[in-house]
Amino acid sequence: MRETNSESDPLDKLLLQARWPEADAERLRRLQSRWQELSAETSLQRTPLPPALFAGMRAHTVMVGAPVAAALLIAFAFWAVRPSSQTVTSDQDDLTAELPLTLEKFEPESLEREESQVVVTQETTEDVVQAPALVREPTMYELALVARHRHRSGMADSSAAPDTTVIVTQNQLPLEDTAELLKALSVPNVSKRREAARQLAAKQDPQVSAYLIRMTQNEAVRREALIALSLSTDQVAQRYLQHASQDLTIGPSLRAIQVMLSRR
Amino acid sequence: MALPQGRALFDQRMTDSLPAALKFAIRLTGRIDAAEELVQEAMLRATRSWATYRNEASFHTWLFQIIINLHREFVTRKRPHETLEQDSTDPNQHPPDAIAAGNELEFIVARCVSELPIRQREVLVLSVYEGFSTEEIAHALQTTAANVYSTLNVARSKLRARLEKYLNMASERVIP
Numbered sequence: 440m441r442e443t444n445s446e447s448d449p450l451d452k453l454l455l456q457a458r459w460p461e462a463d464a465e466r467l468r469r470l471q472s473r474w475q476e477l478s479a480e481t482s483l484q485r486t487p488l489p490p491a492l493f494a495g496m497r498a499h500t501v502m503v504g505a506p507v508a509a510a511l512l513i514a515f516a517f518w519a520v521r522p523s524s525q526t527v528t529s530d531q532d533d534l535t536a537e538l539p540l541t542l543e544k545f546e547p548e549s550l551e552r553e554e555s556q557v558v559v560t561q562e563t564t565e566d567v568v569q570a571p572a573l574v575r576e577p578t579m580y581e582l583a584l585v586a587r588h589r590h591r592s593g594m595a596d597s598s599a600a601p602d603t604t605v606i607v608t609q610n611q612l613p614l615e616d617t618a619e620l621l622k623a624l625s626v627p628n629v630s631k632r633r634e635a636a637r638q639l640a641a642k643q644d645p646q647v648s649a650y651l652i653r654m655t656q657n658e659a660v661r662r663e664a665l666i667a668l669s670l671s672t673d674q675v676a677q678r679y680l681q682h683a684s685q686d687l688t689i690g691p692s693l694r695a696i697q698v699m700l701s702r703r
Numbered sequence: 704m705a706l707p708q709g710r711a712l713f714d715q716r717m718t719d720s721l722p723a724a725l726k727f728a729i730r731l732t733g734r735i736d737a738a739e740e741l742v743q744e745a746m747l748r749a750t751r752s753w754a755t756y757r758n759e760a761s762f763h764t765w766l767f768q769i770i771i772n773l774h775r776e777f778v779t780r781k782r783p784h785e786t787l788e789q790d791s792t793d794p795n796q797h798p799p800d801a802i803a804a805g806n807e808l809e810f811i812v813a814r815c816v817s818e819l820p821i822r823q824r825e826v827l828v829l830s831v832y833e834g835f836s837t838e839e840i841a842h843a844l845q846t847t848a849a850n851v852y853s854t855l856n857v858a859r860s861k862l863r864a865r866l867e868k869y870l871n872m873a874s875e876r877v878i879p
Binding site (some may be wrong): 449450451453454455456457458459460461462466467469470471473474477478480 | 714717718721722725726729730733734735738739742743746747750808809810812813816817827831832859862863866869870871
């Protein structure tokens with residue numbers, strides 16, 4: 440939109456007379472050939488995406504790729520040094536999180552491996568406690584450690600513990616409702632935990648008892664598992680309770696539970 | 704494929720625009736050598752940033768924008784203010800009759816335009832010689848239409864004062 444009228448303003452006429460030096464054809468040809476060179480040189484570098492975006496993608500690759508590679512390396516190293524068999528789990532492990540729905544996942548073989556490994560551990564611990572260099576009385580913590588190992592070794596001792604491996608190999612494991620009840624043993628609501636324990640006990644199922652026995656190794660759900668076992672009249676549960684009542688770790692908890700149940 | 708077609712189209716547009724770009728650069732700088740150098744730099748910058756070109760604006764406007772930005776860099780950072788290749792004589796020293804007899808008046812007017820401050824020169828050249836509208840100039844210079852209008856008025860006032868002696872002659876003269 441031109442704001443001025445060139446016919447009325449003499450300045451516009453004067454401006455239109457302006458003449459600059461004109462470039463000859465040689466300069467123009469030189470520029471055109473220079474453009475062709477530039478176009479050929481940069482043809483491979485051209486991209487529809489701005490270079491800044493590529494820089495961002497490269498940075499993103501480094502920022503994400505490096506931690507992922509490190510995590511994979513650590514995971515590989517961890518699994519490389521990890522023993523093939525599953526050893527005795529920590530007391531904080533949630534057994535209900537990996538509830539087996541089929542018999543194969545209950546893996547009685549792993550129980551046998553646990554057995555052998557725990558025995559070795561027990562011998563080691565006993566060696567430490569009975570070592571001649573020990574000149575002081577063991578602390579309560581050390582005694583508790585020894586008691587725990589004895590308990591676990593007792594659990595793995597086929598002569599003392601119930602024959603759970605035989606039981607679980609007989610049939611498929613309990614159904615989904617049982618699995619739900621087993622999971623309910625670790626919910627925050629106390630009344631729901633107790634109710635789940637009662638329902639599990641009412642099933643009178645040796646397989647459920649065997650799984651409850653395994654759950655007693657986990658402190659988080661030990662009390663509820665013991666309640667369920669105490670309420671059960673199943674033979675596997677009864678045999679375990681006889682064995683556990685003499686155990687230094689589980690014995691006190693079991694007696695307290697039995698007192699609580701007798702008052703009701 | 705869209706990319707090669709776009710590339711070929713870009714090459715073609717650049718080749719077609721080179722004469723206009725060179726002429727525009729000469730009007731901005733007032734010197735042929737500087738203008739050629741400016742256009743070469745503009746071509747280089749265009750190859751680097753051709754992906755940013757969208758068909759929203761005309762190719763001319765986009766290329767002229769590059770030239771304008773480069774010219775500002777040249778003037779403010781690299782080179783002092785430069786004028787025409789002609790000897791920089793004061794236009795008022797020549798008698799008007801003598802000037803009107805030959806082509807010298809045309810060069811004097813051109814030199815007066817090329818001696819304007821950068822922003823005023825850009826606006827005037829784009830408006831008077833390239834035929835850009837106020838909105839197009841505002842888009843090319845990244846400013847508002849009101850700013851373009853006021854800058855153009857200031858530039859015209861300066862030129863009017865400087866070329867006052869020749870204004871009457873210009874009205875009588877026939878432009879070939």
